[in-house]
Amino acid sequence: MSEILTIAQMYEADKQTIANGLPGEVLMENAGHAVVDAILARFQPCSVSVLCGPGNNGGDGFVVARLLRARGWNVRLGLMGEVAGLGGDAALNARKWTGATERLSAALIVGAELVVDCIFGAGLARDIEGDIADIVHAVNDSSAKVVAVDMPSGVDGMSGQVRGVAIDADVTVTFCRAKPGHYLLPGRALCGERVVADIGIPDAIVAALKPDIYLNTPRLWADHIVWPGLAGHKYHRGHVLALGGAQTTGAMRLAARAARRAGAGLLTVLADPAALPLYAQDMPGVMVAPIARFEDMMQDCRHNGVIIGPGAGIGDDTRRRVVHALHCARACVLDADALTSFAEDPSTLFFAVQGPTVMTPHEGEFSRLFADMDGDKVTRARAAARRSGAIIVLKGADTVVAAPDGRVAINDIFAPWLATAGSGDVLAGIIIGLLVQGMPAFEATSMAVWLHGQAGHKFGPGLIAEDIPEALPALLSDLWRAGVAPDSSPH
Ligand SMILES: NC(=O)C1=CN([C@@H]2O[C@H](COP(=O)(O)OP(=O)(O)OC[C@H]3O[C@@H](n4cnc5c(N)ncnc54)[C@H](OP(=O)(O)O)[C@@H]3O)[C@@H](O)[C@H]2O)[C@@H](O)CC1
Numbered sequence: 311m312s313e314i315l316t317i318a319q320m321y322e323a324d325k326q327t328i329a330n331g332l333p334g335e336v337l338m339e340n341a342g343h344a345v346v347d348a349i350l351a352r353f354q355p356c357s358v359s360v361l362c363g364p365g366n367n368g369g370d371g372f373v374v375a376r377l378l379r380a381r382g383w384n385v386r387l388g389l390m391g392e393v394a395g396l397g398g399d400a401a402l403n404a405r406k407w408t409g410a411t412e413r414l415s416a417a418l419i420v421g422a423e424l425v426v427d428c429i430f431g432a433g434l435a436r437d438i439e440g441d442i443a444d445i446v447h448a449v450n451d452s453s454a455k456v457v458a459v460d461m462p463s464g465v466d467g468m469s470g471q472v473r474g475v476a477i478d479a480d481v482t483v484t485f486c487r488a489k490p491g492h493y494l495l496p497g498r499a500l501c502g503e504r505v506v507a508d509i510g511i512p513d514a515i516v517a518a519l520k521p522d523i524y525l526n527t528p529r530l531w532a533d534h535i536v537w538p539g540l541a542g543h544k545y546h547r548g549h550v551l552a553l554g555g556a557q558t559t560g561a562m563r564l565a566a567r568a569a570r571r572a573g574a575g576l577l578t579v580l581a582d583p584a585a586l587p588l589y590a591q592d593m594p595g596v597m598v599a600p601i602a603r604f605e606d607m608m609q610d611c612r613h614n615g616v617i618i619g620p621g622a623g624i625g626d627d628t629r630r631r632v633v634h635a636l637h638c639a640r641a642c643v644l645d646a647d648a649l650t651s652f653a654e655d656p657s658t659l660f661f662a663v664q665g666p667t668v669m670t671p672h673e674g675e676f677s678r679l680f681a682d683m684d685g686d687k688v689t690r691a692r693a694a695a696r697r698s699g700a701i702i703v704l705k706g707a708d709t710v711v712a713a714p715d716g717r718v719a720i721n722d723i724f725a726p727w728l729a730t731a732g733s734g735d736v737l738a739g740i741i742i743g744l745l746v747q748g749m750p751a752f753e754a755t756s757m758a759v760w761l762h763g764q765a766g767h768k769f770g771p772g773l774i775a776e777d778i779p780e781a782l783p784a785l786l787s788d789l790w791r792a793g794v795a796p797d798s799s800p801h
């Protein structure tokens with residue numbers, strides 16, 4: 311599992327490992343070796359400036375400087391403050407450093423081909439200001455390559471936010487497990503390439519801390535995928551009711567296609583009778599019915615999932631239908647207008663949640679429903695999931711999925727091509743398509759976000775929303791062939 315540790319969990323893992331008998335000095339030595347390994351794998355010997363802060367991040371810098379110098383590299387080291395001010399393992403490694411310890415200043419950057427940033431890591435406690443801010447600017451303005459140790463200095467390890475100013479690194483080497491700030495923007499962009507190095511902290515210690523933030527990869531949900539069985543029929547794969555708009559039909563057409571590509575067995579679009587031909591002509595495989603039949607159709611429990619929002623229109627009709635769908639405790643995906651319709655009265659929406667429910671707000675929709683929440687994306691999505699009882703997908707380039715039980719998955723796929731109209735409608739469709747097949751909500755939603763991201767990443771430039779559902783068969787086939795399906799033999 312790709313766990314992500316909070317900064318507090320990281321310190322705890324560190325403490326317990328030391329209590330278990332592995333000295334902090336060894337952990338720091340291992341950290342320095344890991345950084346040097348990453349440097350040796352990427353750079354030829356060159357002029358290096360190691361920038362050290364007053365804590366253990368700086369201590370790592372003394373190890374890196376010593377190891378590179380022992381290999382014959384030309385190393386300068388600058389320290390913020392005095393050697394006498396260092397404590398613990400940092401002080402110990404400062405004593406082992408036989409080169410000159412210069413004052414940390416922008417002069418160290420002049421002539422450096424590689425900068426190793428060990429100013430602040432996990433212990434960044436406030437905004438960077440004054441002389442240190444000037445040095446950060448000098449590094450960013452220089453042509454030197456930059457390897458950051460643990461976090462680029464200035465990036466908050468929990469939120470990925472910049473505290474004042476931050477180093478813009480080419481490579482960031484962190485230890486044991488990544489932290490949220492390595493995946494949340496802008497931290498993710500400032501890290502450059504990310505390397506997670508083992509420094510000897512046992513997996514059992516990490517597991518005992520019960521991390522509940524994960525990188526969104528197939529390892530998180532592949533075991534929960536529901537594949538069709540040998541003798542399955544379409545009703546085993548679920549029946550989606552898609553509440554389409556009367557005027558804006560494109561949004562639900564995109565969502566419907568995505569739900570079917572994701573594997574939903576049947577899908578009926580319910581809409582104003584005047585709009586039904588548009589839905590029917592677009593997709594021969596969908597059924598259509600007048601929206602007036604919605605409540606009646608919900609009596610049939612084979613209709614096990616509802617998607618509402620894309621193109622729905624904001625107002626009473628949408629609100630009433632959302633509340634009815636939620637009261638029936640079927641799988642529900644609420645997107646776009648289904649969320650905005652509750653901007654004045656979000657608690658009515660939250661009170662109605664019963665069954666597996668997924669809400670897919672972008673930042674604007676999120677702030678309408680959860681106006682009082684601030685903080686980083688993980689904190690806000692998690693609090694929103696707790697309050698609403700729904701899975702929350704807080705969309706963006708670093709989409710976060712949060713469950714009411716506290717689990718969080720962060721997406722880390724480069725897919726800026728997804729920033730195109732209709733892309734969110736497709737995502738909502740993929741989610742309902744997976745939910746009606748019986749996949750648990752957090753896993754289904756995380757998988758949908760991953761599929762959506764992969765589709766964007768693989769298609770690349772030129773992508774329009776219509777392309778995303780068409781990319782699903784290849785992605786699903788890869789997952790299926792990866793051996794998750796025990797019944798996959800052709801016989
Ligand atoms: N965990 C592990 O397993 C291992 C961790 N290791 C390494 O330890 C690092 C964590 O070390 P750390 O706790 O000493 O914190 P660190 O980032 O050096 O900074 C603290 C110092 O900075 C100061 N300071 C903070 N913000 C400031 C600002 N804006 N402006 C000015 N000053 C500021 C702060 O001052 P104070 O707040 O006390 O006044 C304090 O002096 C971690 O990132 C990793 O590299 C490895 O050795 C291997 C094992």
Ligand SMILES: Nc1ncnc2c1ncn2[C@@H]1O[C@H](COP(=O)(O)OP(=O)(O)O)[C@@H](O)[C@H]1O
Nearest residue numbers: 672705706707725726728729731732733734735
């Ligand atoms: N820069 C980006 N990188 C990756 N994904 C992105 C980026 N920008 C937007 N997306 C994704 O595209 C989708 C856009 O959804 P949304 O804002 O609802 O648009 P629409 O309403 O037009 O469908 C979301 O899933 C979002 O995560």
Ligand SMILES: [K+]
Nearest residue numbers: 427430461463
């Ligand atoms: K750093």
